[in-house]
Amino acid sequence: MVRVAACQVRIDIDAPDDTRAAVVRAVERASAAGAELVVVPELALTGYVFADAAEARARAEQTDGAQIRLLRDLSGDCHVVLVAGWCEKSTGERPYNSAVVMDRGVLAGRYRKTHLWGRETEVFAAGDQAPPVLNTSLGRVTPLVCYDLEFPEVVRKAALGGADLIAAPSNWPRMPVPIGERPVDVIKAQAAAAVNRVAVVVADRCGSERGQDWMGASLVCGPDGYLLAGPAAGEETVLLADIDLAESRDKRLGPYNDALADRRPHLYQA
């Protein structure tokens, strides 16, 4: 069993010191509660609502920058696999909206968001590679970022590649939700888990930033599609759950079926 944590923190682009402190505090709290794999939100250390590409570029860093050093050291000090959103400097005008996976003080891999949401196309460059399946000391982890999770093709490819757990640093904008329903983002995350028999962890943010309110609906979902923790209700919180990642390697659905082997790829071509 692996204890995983989704750290839902209040991030403010205009209060970088407070934001950094909140992220560190949340990861330390998760670790103190026994978490071995910890996910924090998209763009966790910088905030999200950049005025333009120039402002994002000014906050972006490469892997030798202070953001990455902080995350690496934090994962080492807490002895956790840490998945975090991060603003990555590019060679062009617009940086990447990236995620990094730190495995107990060592960079295990990174990923650049490939599906950009809203005004992100004005601020960020889109990545050109599918999310990787990274071997970590706890299992095979695929990082992706927020809107990527809404494309079944992305999660399917990760599952076919052997991912045990999808870690999705996210910033879910607050949207109206009908009474009696969970946010549709949550439903999509649960279905992504269930149709692939893979664990899914979403670390969302809460509060508001430059007039944008956030959902704060972090979750931990088992490979059967049912929630093990969450959805959070908009507050700062550290969700914890124990997941048997071996279950993600068992794709059986009852005695006769298999979520991946039952696919009929030649029927899916356009």
Place this chain on the structure above:
Amino acid sequence: MVRVAACQVRIDIDAPDDTRAAVVRAVERASAAGAELVVVPELALTGYVFADAAEARARAEQTDGAQIRLLRDLSGDCHVVLVAGWCEKSTGERPYNSAVVMDRGVLAGRYRKTHLWGRETEVFAAGDQAPPVLNTSLGRVTPLVCYDLEFPEVVRKAALGGADLIAAPSNWPRMPVPIGERPVDVIKAQAAAAVNRVAVVVADRCGSERGQDWMGASLVCGPDGYLLAGPAAGEETVLLADIDLAESRDKRLGPYNDALADRRPHLYQA
């Protein structure tokens, strides 16, 4: 607006007359309530729990058989588009688990289930064609059958092909559901709607048959992924909802995004 109905009926393979009467009564009730598009369960007129291929073969019919005539006449008499599960004779030993779409008395198209569940492989032959997108007098309807809906590739292909509404005659076996959760089948159906911005109607069955209990969780889901009716709670019922099928042709997600155009197919290849 189109008024759609999901007819959740009690089907019993060992009581064919009662079953046929229940299906007819449910469709008539839906029509009397103003429904223009009506979905009934998988294998609605025969039942599901066949002992073996020979028993299924004995109940199977071609399109000139009594089952199809009944469905065609019913759709004509009620002036509805009727989507129904149906046991289709094949040239081999095992029949098909099919769905038929009747458009006000005229056969609009049919589909043979391509993803077989449980012991179905012993009883049925799998179809070899993806679900069609059928032009009906109400809009573009894609029939699929039960387990097919759990493959995001299937629904994606239908959406890319222009489907306005997915009609899924189903027989969902009863499974344990954690407290506070909807059945994962329901979650998958909602996500299928949301990620494709397409309406989804599932007509499930209720009761039990030869020792198999059924979920009875029929639903009508809008293209935003939120339920317009259901999930039903295991009883005989006719769910009704009004759907604007034009919404299924608008794939925008807010002012900057589009559920289909934002795909990056070259990243999804294995």
